Each structure stands twice: as C-alpha cells, then as structure tokens.
C-alpha cells in the first residue's frame with residue numbers, strides 16, 4: 001500500500017482485520033463523478049464531463065468489484081466511449097501489475113509497471129491501497145473514482161444522451177428495493193465470501209459462512225426470474241452475478257464457503273444463465289484470470305497450485321454437461 005505516495009514494502013496483500021479476526025475492507029479514496037455536463041455528482045468535485053474517449057478504465061478480471069462496472073459498461077453500450085486496460089490477475093510483490101500474462105495489457109498512458117504508479121500520478125501524496133477498478137481521466141491526468149458502486153451508477157446515467165442504449169440499471173420505481181437489497185447482498189455475500197476466506201479465527205469464519213449461505217438460500221427463494229425484481233435487469237443483478245459466477249470456481253474451494261455450490265441451487269443457476277445471455281456479459285467473465293488470481297493468494301494457497309476444475313461457465317453455457 002501507499003503512505004504519502006511511497007510504496008510500502010511491508011504491505012500485506014490481505015486487508016485489515018478487527019480484534020476478532022474479521023476481514024475489514026478499506027473504503028475508497030477517489031469519489032468524483034462523470035456527469036453529462038460536468039456538474040459535481042453525489043460526492044466529490046465537478047469537472048468530469050461525459051466525453052467520448054476521455055476516460056480510461058483500469059480493471060482486473062479476477063476482481064468482482066471491477067467486473068460489476070465492466071458489465072455496466074457493456075449493457076450501457078459504452079465500449080467505444082471508455083477504453084479498458086486489464087491488469088495481470090496475479091497480485092505481485094507491489095500489488096497489481098501490467099502485462100506478463102495472457103490477456104493482461106501494458107499501461108498505455110504511462111507505460112507503468114505497477115498499478116500503484118497510476119495512483120501516485122493522480123496524487124503524489126496519496127495514502128491507501130492501490131485497488132482496482134480505477135476510472136482515469138486522460139484530460140486532467142487524475143483518478144475520477146476508485147469506487148465501483150459509484151462507477152456503476154455513473155455509467156448508468158452520464159452518457160445516456162449519447163448512446164442509443166435505453167436499459168436503466170437503477171430505475172426510479174425499483175430504487176427502494178435496490179437500496180434495500182444491495183447492502184445486505186454486499187455484506188453477506190459479495191464481501192461475505194472474503195470475510196470467510198480471510199477470517200483468521202474460527203468464530204469469524206463461522207459467522208461469515210453462515211451469512212453467505214443464509215443469503216444464498218434467501219435469494220434462491222426470492223428469485224422468480226428471470227432477474228431479481230422480475231423482467232428488468234438492474235444493478236442488483238449485476239452485483240449478485242459477479243459473486244455467483246466466481247463462487248464454484250474460487251470461493252467454494254479457496255475461501256472454504258463449501259456447504260453447497262451454486263450449481264446445487266436451481267434458480268441461482270438459471271439466473272446465471274440469464275445474465276450470461278445478456279449482450280457482452282460473457283466477455284467480462286474470464287475464468288482463467290479468476291482462478292489464476294484467487295489461487296495465487298499465497299496466504300491461502302502457499303503452493304500456488306491452480307485446481308483443474310470446475311469449468312462451470314462452459315457447463316452454464318451448455319458447451320458441456
């Protein structure tokens with residue numbers, strides 16, 4: 001991590017924990033918004049006008065937080081508006097790095113080696129972890145946002161008058177439901193699997209696993225299909241999808257969330273198929289990056305061996321049974 005813009009060699013790839021051994025995720029540091037006219041968004045300062053080609057998006061395909069924003073970019077038809085740079089899925093000795101793995105890109109802006117260099121270009125005194133995703137403004141040379149929940153929402157609205165795509169991922173009439181489900185799904189499931197995986201006490205692990213499966217059971221009961229709130233796909237579906245699609249291949253084994261697989265839940269499995277059938281969503285799922293990335297976490301898998309299976313994405317797509 002970075003302290004006053006200096007990379008710390010004693011950083012720990014596992015994030016902070018509380019006194020009971022529970023994993024604690026850092027909060028994001030850059031919270032500005034791209035808006036149609038550059039007016040400030042709900043947080044941060046203004047000046048970030050929705051201009052085609054102005055912004056670059058740094059992501060890791062292993063990362064569920066980055067992936068939820070990549071899916072929004074696809075569903076909103078923003079491929080030609082916002083360029084993407086994919087980092088190496090294996091967290092290196094100085095965090096995320098560029099290139100050196102199939103499907104990982106070089107940094108086209110600075111030719112940087114490490115993601116933390118992008119952070120110090122934005123703010124030479126920056127403090128905190130060099131996380132992905134990062135939304136970079138090529139015009140002012142800074143980070144607009146490194147908070148995926150905000151980025152998902154700004155992709156929903158900022159370029160709306162410039163693209164033909166009409167899908168609304170945060171529609172007015174569903175906001176109450178979306179705002180009620182999002183934090184619970186986040187706490188028990190999206191971040192819940194990490195709390196199980198990085199627990200350093202039995203108590204913290206037991207608590208987290210109970211939360212994960214309580215939420216999966218609840219979702220299995222609530223999903224009438226095709227999506228959580230009916231016929232329309234919303235940001236809650238995207239937030240749910242990114243964890244479910246990683247579950248059987250990574251969390252079930254590495255994070256020990258192994259009471260059941262998603263494949264054991266018929267409705268959650270049908271939901272995954274629906275999501276994968278949406279335009280562009282399949283392209284955001286890279287099982288090789290997901291497995292290589294998670295199984296390279298030395299604290300959890302010292303040998304670094306990546307398991308052979310399962311190829312559940314192919315199974316979901318019907319390539320194989």
Ligand SMILES: N[C@@H](CCC(=O)N[C@@H](CS)C(=O)NCC(=O)O)C(=O)O
Pocket residue numbers: 013015025026027028060062063064065066095129130131132133146147148149
């Ligand atoms: N609040 C952030 C969290 C992002 C996050 O934790 N990203 C992880 C990868 S999935 C990361 O970059 N970790 C590197 C580190 O913590 O050093 C968001 O949702 O955008």
